[in-house]
Amino acid sequence: MNTAQRIVRTIATEIAARPEQVQAAIALLDDGATVPFVARYRKEATGGLDDTQLRNLAERMGYLRELEARRSTILDSIRSQDKLTDDLARAIAGADTKAALEDIYLPYKPKRRTKAMIAREKGLEPLLESILADRNADPETLAAAYLSEAVQDTKSALTGARDILAERLCEDAELLGALRNFMHQDAVLSATVIPGQEDKGAKFSDYFHHREPWSKVPSHRALAMLRASKEGVVTVDIAPDTGAARAEAIVARRLNPAGSGAGDVWLRAAAGWTWRVKLATTMMMDLFSDLRSRAHDEAIAVFARNLKDLLLAAPAGPRATLGLDPGIRTGVKAAVVDDTGKVVATETLYPFQPRNDLRGAQSAILRLVRQHGVELIAIGNGTASRETERMVADTLALLPKEQKAPSKVVVSEAGASVYSASELAAREFPDLDVSLRGAVSIARRLQDPLAELVKIEPKSIGVGQYQHDVDQHRLDKSLAAVVEDAVNAVGVDLNTASAPLLAHVSGLGPGLAEAVVAHRDAKGAFRSRKDLLKVARLGPRAFEQCAGFLRIRDGQEPLDSSSVHPEAYGLARRIVAACGRDLRAVMADPAALRRLRPEDFVDDSFGLPTVRDILGELEKPGRDPRPAFKTAVFADGVEDIKDLKPGMRLEGTVTNVAAFGAFVDVGVHQDGLVHVSQLADRFVKDPHEVVKAGDVVQVRVTEVDIPRNRIGLSMRKDGGATARQDRAERGNAPRGKPPARGTGKAQPPSKPASQTGSLGSALLDAMKQR
Structure with a gap:
């Protein structure tokens, strides 16, 4: 082979x-x-x-x-x-x-000069062979025959022989494999606080005296301990649970020193020394590397899955939208975008202290709504979000009864500030103040989350765990694949898409995306997919890759609005002809397609899978795979963590899903945690089985810890146990403090109360760098 x-x-x-x-x-x-x-x-x-x-x-x-x-x-x-x-x-x-x-x-493997090499040069390898050959002979006596100007005593001779033996053992592939297998099964990961670092590392207090099997350490705990070690708070070690004796025995077994002769005794001692001084360190580093790699894999998978859910969240659609980026002292930034996402108006409102111009702010909102036919109001979920939402509700109540009020929606603003200050935003809005660009982003991400979020570096969106600790190259590669899959699953409107969105279309990339936009700006809207071949540097190969994912509404070719690839237009027309109707008529009323047999259209060029895909696309041309738009309705009067009481039932939006549970925004500026044990009335191994980022869920408040800014929630039908009860029942489940939303920064640590065996508070304090 x-x-x-x-x-x-x-x-x-x-x-x-x-x-x-x-x-x-x-x-x-x-x-x-x-x-x-x-x-x-x-x-x-x-x-x-x-x-x-x-x-x-x-x-x-x-x-x-x-x-x-x-x-x-x-x-x-x-x-x-x-x-x-x-x-x-x-x-x-x-x-x-x-x-x-x-x-x-x-x-x-070529290597630098080693102690074993030096011992061989001194002629000591035959001494080792003599000890291995005659186990009853006294090594001291054998060593006496190898004394020379370079080897002045028997101790030096035996040390040289041991160095040669150690190198052999350290290069024994079979032995290394056996030791790895043993360590994988037996090793224990332990963490111990460094004296004097207790206060500095309070957020890692769960790991001050911690031990657990290496093979069972989950990603989030491994990354927490590795970060604590990096910050100089704890020392982390990996060692056999059964102690060094068993590992030394595995090493000695390769020498078969079963007897009681002096040679066997010497060989056993040499094997033990080799484990302690050489192999134990090698094994520990290997296991640390494996643990880190495993943790990175899991953390990257969590981030990728959450990012995909966020990118494929339901769009509100092409409707005129007013975006509000809340602020108190600096004012509420307002921007109106029309149904195509074009900015048509901007303004800064000052309804709060110190100006307290509530009437002026309300007047401006009513004017913007009337002038631009605003249907949606997107409110960022950062500082002053609930105050702004209440102000908007009071303002909309002033509209005449005959006028339909816009719907108000609280939108995650994670990453909006990063985008506002980016080079891309500066090119897109060169004449717009940085602070107002965030309001535009908030409005557009309500209209179409995918189209707007692709402009932001995925790591800044804030849906991962320890994303800044993992291998950045692997993370970037994984997230790029997620964005590419999401963009191409939905499809892109060729005549309205931005260059950053087009850059993720199959076969394009940043250079061709810019060329497409430049051609569109210079020549006007594309009338057909074939016009793409007129774009500079976009040849037949790139056209083949990208054409099926680009949509043209109301163009010359009806099939250009579907996901049918141009190479299969002939097949699509054969299918339509079998219906005895016009193509546009079939796409508008696909009932006639249901009597066709896909097998009748298979030929040498296209098989059954393609035929079925085309039938499905003709039945629902240009269908969007994303769910219908829905948003959570926050409870009136619940605007701060101090307003929460155990037993309250609330509606919220899932903002992040981790290995240990889901974070839910219930409108109090601080996400609550639904621990994995509280997600359902059954055992849940993976939280993603139950929820995903963007889901609207019903929760019950189980615990409110105001000093530590922590909220415990439950989705169980029975209302859920309190976190304390659940730990008692299930063995100290993770819990803790998620970061505040919309800041782009981790929260400062707060010292958790002593909880024997609890593994979650340090994790939650340290995880989401948002």
């Missing part, structure tokens, strides 16, 4: 697909196709692999290709040393991870 076949078979097993599916997908991706394009328009070739399978395939393909390249390099290196045997070649060929491959290569 050659290298390419081995990669194909490995991936096929991992993603539950057939080798021929994987082979076809790899060929398409290598040829420059994007994951969204392959998932949507090449189903026949890949056998219907979905975007998740294709993302996993692409990631594993990169890893396995690097593994094969490294395997080839190692073989060449050992071969050049004339040390490659058939057994060694088979072992290298059988290594299925980079770690296993490097273990095998260790003895042959």
